Amino acid sequence: MAEAAPRLSALVHDLFGTPLPVRLRAWDGSEAGPPDGPVLVLRNRRGLRRLLWRPGELGLARGWVAGDLDVEGDLFTVLDRLSGFIWERDTPHRSLRDPSLRTAAATLLALGGPLPPPPPPPEEVRGRTGGSHTRVRDRRAISHHYDVGNPFYELVLGPSMVYSCAYWDEGGSLEEAQRAKLDLVCRKLGLTEGQRLLDVGCGWGSLAMHAAREYGVRATGITLSREQAAYARKRIAEAGLTDRIEIRVQDYRDVRDGPYDAISSIGMAEHVGTVRYQEYARQLYTLLAPGGRLLNHQIARRPERNESRYRVDQFIDRYVFPDGELSPLGRTVTTLEGAGFEVRDVESIREHYALTLRRWVANLEEGWDDAVRLTSPGRARVWRLYMAASAVSFERNRIGVNQILAVRTPEGGASGLPLRTRTWN
Incomplete structure (x- = not known):
């Protein structure tokens, strides 16, 4: 029966x-x-x-x-x-x-049935040793997520190759929304020709290319993913921008060639970890010239009533972003201020990420057979669940995403920002 x-x-x-x-x-x-x-x-x-x-x-x-x-x-x-x-x-x-x-x-x-528990699927991260967020462990965590294969990311992300929240208007394509986000970041940073930009966690080079091409800056992008770096360098060469952009496989802790006029950190801080975030903020502050701006674009979780009860999402930690952590917005702002930054603007774009994720899921579903061929059935299922569940979490306000503009305000207090910052002129 x-x-x-x-x-x-x-x-x-x-x-x-x-x-x-x-x-x-x-x-x-x-x-x-x-x-x-x-x-x-x-x-x-x-x-x-x-x-x-x-x-x-x-x-x-x-x-x-x-x-x-x-x-x-x-x-x-x-x-x-x-x-x-x-x-x-x-x-x-x-x-x-x-x-x-x-x-x-x-x-x-x-x-x-009273049989032993089935073994975890092979896509699960196991056997992590040592303290979290050491250089070696961070490099392995980044490789697990980003070295899935550039053709797979091309299928999911589309031609922009931007792996962070797009900035939507009514209608429009994913490509247009991602270009709008890149330009918004550049305008918030107040980029002008000849400035030096450090893009921490530069991905496949899209922001560095936009900033160099449209604003005339000299950009340095750093990533721990060798596949990302190779792909970015190829794109930059094809665009004729090698004289303006350098891509390094480098840990943020090892950057020593400041000062930079502006720093972008787009979807990077989620990988840093609570135990390292103060160190991260201080390092970025040190690398900025007086008057320089930081644009920190970061996913945030809602604070717990009792923060000691907070637990990392096991699915995300085991299958998607090993050792990744989300912090509440207030903690991030406090940490940046503690490092010496003056926080000047916070913009929540939560709904924009839900729209972005739904487009990525649609891309994955439309190219499902290719996605399975490029990775594995299990890996493709990981991504479909992760992106769909994340979209729902943004829609239900379980998590958010914020752009925080901060300045290394020089002595005398002149921030260099316009009186009406939201015009981003």
């Missing part, structure tokens, strides 16, 4: 006090839950065992990456409904002495 889905659905209702918000289809063909909308598919008992041995997001992620879990219909809708149901619920702690919890565990064992 096909009964796995109804039993699981009833179990969820008993544990959470509310029905599962999506329809569930189990490996035996049974279904349960609301008839409308997308379907969460549990393809085999192994997926259930993953959840039994690793309850929560890591078990779900392993099931998804391995193909034990799937979605029929709109993935964004499933993630949106599950966000409100699981991650945003203030669920009280349940003791193992709770009879209902023990009954639930027995039911799961009966359905999933």
Whole structure:
């Protein structure tokens, strides 16, 4: 008798006090839950065992990456409904002495089978040693994420090769929105011909190229990814900009050739880590000339009521950004001020990142067969889940993204900024 889905659905209702918000289809063909909308598919008992041995997001992620879990219909809708149901619920702690919890565990064992836990999918990062955010460990973490292969990133990001939040107007293409973001950064930095720009975490060189071509600066870009650096150098040579741009494979801690007139840090600080962020801010301050500007573009999480309870997202940490950390906006501002910066402007562009991620997911889905060929089925599934879940998190205000403009204000207090900064002239 096909009964796995109804039993699981009833179990969820008993544990959470509310029905599962999506329809569930189990490996035996049974279904349960609301008839409308997308379907969460549990393809085999192994997926259930993953959840039994690793309850929560890591078990779900392993099931998804391995193909034990799937979605029929709109993935964004499933993630949106599950966000409100699981991650945003203030669920009280349940003791193992709770009879209902023990009954639930027995039911799961009966359905999933008392076999050992399945091994994690090969895409998962394992075996990290030593303290976090050493030079060696940071280099390995960056390689895990960015050295997936430049053709894969071309497929997902499109011709702009910009891997950060675009800046949207009504309508328009991803390429136009990314160009608008690059230009916004340059205008906030007040770039003028002949200035020196340091782009920390320069990616595939898009910002350095825009700044050199449109504003006449001499740019230095640094990255820990050798694949990114090789790709950026090739693009720069093809554009005839090698006399204005230098790309280095270099740790930010090792930059010694300041002062620079301006520094951009776009989607870089998330990799630095809480234990290093003060050091990072002080290093950028040291590298800036008096009167120089820093544009820090960074994803932020919402502060916890009790910050000691904050835990890194296990899926992101194991599969996407090893050792990556998000800080609340207030902590970032305080850290920059503690390093000596005068923070002059903060702009939240949260909705813009949701739109960007949805376009990246569309690119991935449209080129799915090529994405699998360029990486692996598991790696492509990692990216689809990561980008779709991130889009939903931005839409639901679980995370945000902010551009912080800070100045190394010289003695005497003349910031060099216009009186009405939002004109960015």
